[in-house]
Amino acid sequence: MEFMSNAAVLIKDLGFTYPRQSTSCFTHLNLEVQEGERFGLFGPNGAGKTTLMNCMTGLLKFSEGSIQLLGHEIADHKKSVNKLFGFVPQDFSFYQELSPAENLAFFGAWSGLQKAEIKNKTAELLEVLGLTEVRNKKVEQFSGGMKRRVNLAIGVIHNPRILFLDEPTVGVDVHTRHAIISYLKKLNEDGTTLIYTSHQLSEAEDLCNKVALIDDGKIIAHDTLNQLMIDHKEDGLEGLFINLTGKSYRN
């Protein structure tokens, strides 16, 4: 496999085994995501999506191979590489006792922003994500959809060049989902590479221009969505998913 030069994420021969487990999650896994892509990573439960994303964000230490973000090896430049990407975890990863503005002030500082930058960016994000009116209310009083928007705002406050999204719209209504997807597309137009996992395949079809299917720790398909559908004679991501991973339950 030949790698191209302007990769946002470049994974070579990745090997990872959870501590005290005999079988490996990945062996010799290779993957490349180009800058500017809206990349979707899909697979059944337990396929290794979250583990792979945790390796890419440095949350898990891998034993073999390498992962580069925009040309920087993450194992060598752990904290400096962290400036390059944003992460929107599936869980509400913020302080519910604080308001959206207070959360953004804190996470903005930790993301490396100065006070003035935090102020401007907070105002902008709260406006775009429809949270200006509740900027000083405690997040614990918010609905699920509002919390999802806060979760997203924190992940993008420092204008990351790569944005990792783990199920960013799970449990939200149609309006919120639409708003979030529209905002993500806009971010991508402004140059942010999106790396996204979800079980919402219709949403993924709308958002992603490149997809990879992972099963049992291996990348079993990786191309543009259109090309994959042509290759496998399917007319949607769901059909393609079933076609490649089968219909049996996964644990």
Next chain:
Amino acid sequence: MLSPLSHSLFHLSYSLFTMFKLWSTILKDMRILTRDRLGLVFMFVMPIVLAVVITAVQNSTFEMLNTNTVPMLICNRDTGEAGRQMQTAIEKVGMFSLKQVTPNVTDKEISDRMHAKDAVIAIIIPADFTQKLKEKADVIAKKALQNFGMQTGKAVVTTNSGQVQPITLLYHPVLQESFRHSIQGALKSALQVVQNKEVLKSIYFAMNETAIPDSLEKDLMNSQVGIVEIPVSRDGSRNIPNASQHNVPAWTVFAMFFIVISLGGSVVREKLNGSFVRLKTLPTNYLVALISKQLTYLFITFIQALVVFSMGIWLFPSMGLPRLNLPADVIGVVIVTLICGWCAVSYAIMIGVFAKTQEQANGIGAVSIVLMAAVGGLLVPSFAMPESFQFVMKLSPLHWCLEAYYGLFLEGGKLKDVILNIIPLLGISFAIQLITLYGLKRKNLI
């Protein structure tokens, strides 16, 4: 290549930037803390309640023994002089308010009155007390004169002479052993006075064949050597430490360590709610969060001490409790408070790092603090601790905190006098910090 000036500017801006991150984190921790009203109540009300209640209880015991009197039933079945003298001697002890019971009242009726809380102690002087005491005194006088080589035929010795039926002391089971012992001591002293008097009279009579003159009897009986009590203080002051001096520092230390409930829980919550995961993906070291938590909660422990000490100084007197007297070395108190607070904060963070759930942190935290307080001398004085516990006691940080405070508050020492308590406390704190870092590393959290 950077010039020295630009190099310095870079370092300055980096330091300022790190300070900004630290300040943002402290602000975040402070906001979360001040919004946890129940936690705040627990942190501040608990030490106040503990200090007030325990001081009040100890103070009332102290006052009961020293200023108030204990109600006592006295049933004098003796018709002689010794029985009356015994009653007078008990009155002179000053500890008891006597309630006379007629001689024909039975033991059971006395017990019933005690169950009805009429009194917590009762004394029954047996019917032939004077006669038996006199016989015993005569025997002792005869023996004494024989030893001196002086023969006398005046002492009448019967077959059962010298066997005085004991005085019965009935006590209510609620009386603590230590209190009972002090009552017993007071009664023995009264009895000794009566017995000595009889022996003295017998010896005098045997030698002179006349009764002892009243003036000589008084001189001989009142020639006891007095006792002067002097507290051994480092600053030479002779102030007797009161219940507040003992309890306020002790329960302040206890409260400081009890922040494990709030801080330990906060660390666990952060680990479980996902914010920890996000922090790990950001370009800032988690040590900033650890330093922030330590500074924030160190401030809280300092405020706790300030509040409780202020209560002891200004509020206790208006509540009828003894005033807390601050030691002369106030800077020493501040430094000891900060070191105790830092140890308490370090311990709470360690519990939070190793606990898997908030319930686990609260349970392990609270139980371990109570245990460390027990072995550390907060519940039982350290000198009364069994030999086998002496080593365990030295492992308890609360022991060293308490010793340092007692050195200042009770012994009137200065900071240099408690340095030997501060060194082990700092050693324990550093060890706890290392264990915490190991835990964070092992769990891939730093």
